[in-house]
Amino acid sequence: MAEIVSRISVVCFAASYAVALACEGSRLLFRSGIRGAVMVGFAAAGVLAHTLFLGWRAANEPAVPLSSAYDWYLLAAWLLACGSLWLTVANPRTPTGLFMLPLVLSLIGAAEMSSRAPFPQSPATQVWGAIHGSFNLAASVAVAFGAIAGMMWLIQAGRLARKQAPAQGFRMPSLEKLARFTGRSATIAAWAAAAGFASGIVLNAVNRQQGLLESIPWNDPVILRMGALVAWLVTAALLERAASRRPDGPRTIALLSLVSLGVLTLSILWGLFGASRHGVPPRQTGPLPMPAAEQVMLSVALPIAPAPRPGVIR
Numbered sequence: 001m002a003e004i005v006s007r008i009s010v011v012c013f014a015a016s017y018a019v020a021l022a023c024e025g026s027r028l029l030f031r032s033g034i035r036g037a038v039m040v041g042f043a044a045a046g047v048l049a050h051t052l053f054l055g056w057r058a059a060n061e062p063a064v065p066l067s068s069a070y071d072w073y074l075l076a077a078w079l080l081a082c083g084s085l086w087l088t089v090a091n092p093r094t095p096t097g098l099f100m101l102p103l104v105l106s107l108i109g110a111a112e113m114s115s116r117a118p119f120p121q122s123p124a125t126q127v128w129g130a131i132h133g134s135f136n137l138a139a140s141v142a143v144a145f146g147a148i149a150g151m152m153w154l155i156q157a158g159r160l161a162r163k164q165a166p167a168q169g170f171r172m173p174s175l176e177k178l179a180r181f182t183g184r185s186a187t188i189a190a191w192a193a194a195a196g197f198a199s200g201i202v203l204n205a206v207n208r209q210q211g212l213l214e215s216i217p218w219n220d221p222v223i224l225r226m227g228a229l230v231a232w233l234v235t236a237a238l239l240e241r242a243a244s245r246r247p248d249g250p251r252t253i254a255l256l257s258l259v260s261l262g263v264l265t266l267s268i269l270w271g272l273f274g275a276s277r278h279g280v281p282p283r284q285t286g287p288l289p290m291p292a293a294e295q296v297m298l299s300v301a302l303p304i305a306p307a308p309r310p311g312v313i314r
Contacts (some may be wrong), residue, residue, distance in 0.1 A: 006060075008053045010074075014108050016046030017081065021101040024196075027107065036092055043085045047190040050078050069271075072133055073111035077104045078200050079141050093171040099148040134204050135196030139189045139233065143264045146185025150257030153250060179250035182257050183240050187262065190237035193230045200226065225267045232263045 023039035026032070054074060084100035156172040172178070236256045243249040243256075 006054070006056060008049050010053070010108060010112065013046040013049040013053065013081075014105060016042045016049065017101050017104055017108075018259035020097055021105070024095055024098040024101065027095060027098075029060070039066060039097065040088060041090065043081070043101075047081050050074070050081060054078060068116050069114040070111050070116040072137060073107050073114055076137055076140050077107035077111065079137070080104045080107070080144055083145070084140075091173075094173060096148075099151060100144075100229060103144050103148075110268055110272060129203055132196055132199040134200060136191045139192035139196055142189035143233070143260050144183045146182050147188060147256040149178045149182040149185065150254035153182060153254040156253075157251065163251065166262040175250065179253060180248075182253050183244060184231070186237045186240045186253070186257060186260065190230075193226075193233045197226055197230045208287070218283055221270055227272045229263060229267045233260060236260050 020039050021033050021044065055072065055261070078299040080100055081104045084097050084104065087094065087096040087100075152172050153175060156175055156178065156301060159172075160175075236259070240253045240256055243252040245254070
């Protein structure tokens with residue numbers, strides 16, 4: 001069993017999610033009696049393989065479990081995949097996977113382009129690092145769920161405005177439910193992002209005190225992008241609260257959720273391709289130690305004076 005689990009790769013569950021997404025998309029083209037079972041089967045297989053992969057890494061990596069950017073991206077993808085599977089089973093006529101699985105595959109792609117090196121750890125940074133990562137993860141997942149609900153609201157509202165009948169086997173939730181879910185997701189995302197940013201400041205201070213990481217300047221890309229993301233999410237939550245009292249409030253809230261997803265996407269891309277000192281060990285000051293091989297060669301090349309014999313003055 002352990003040998004089988006060790007052979008699971010990212011391709012296994014990414015391919016399962018891709019097949020499930022293709023089954024979801026085929027709803028727009030033709031009807032099928034077995035498509036639902038095939039779609040749920042591949043989605044469940046992907047979630048199972050994804051779970052075993054994360055469990056294997058947590059149990060066999062020499063560092064603290066799930067302590068790299070690679071692991072956190074995969075964990076966010078796993079949460080969205082689990083949510084997509086649960087919503088698909090609970091509401092089989094709602095095309096949830098058509099909106100959620102592309103985000104799952106995008107996060108898996110971001111994980112493949114991110115660093116797998118674990119962050120330096122100490123007992124204090126393990127606690128604050130878990131708090132910091134958990135809040136950032138919650139904010140990202142809340143933004144994703146809110147954007148999906150907002151996109152569904154816009155599609156459903158457009159269909160009703162044109163007085164179109166819903167497609168066969170392709171039914172959306174009510175506008176009221178979607179608007180309420182989008183607003184709550186915006187509030188959760190704002191609070192979680194603010195808490196993640198604050199805990200990150202504390203984590204940086206702890207790392208500097210213990211000499212585990214370099215001091216991150218305020219103009220570092222990580223600080224700038226996370227600060228911009230937090231500022232936007234808080235602003236979006238305040239605008240959502242103000243718009244909820246207006247007749248066109250649900251549409252405004254839905255549009256704000258899509259903008260939040262765009263800002264989050266830009267923040268992730270900035271983190272993947274921008275230069276940063278985030279998570280980098282401190283630079284060495286002073287002379288670098290001589291490699292062991294050069295020390296051996298130097299001891300052979302330089303003659304060593306013999307020790308003086310007792311009683312002989314030189």
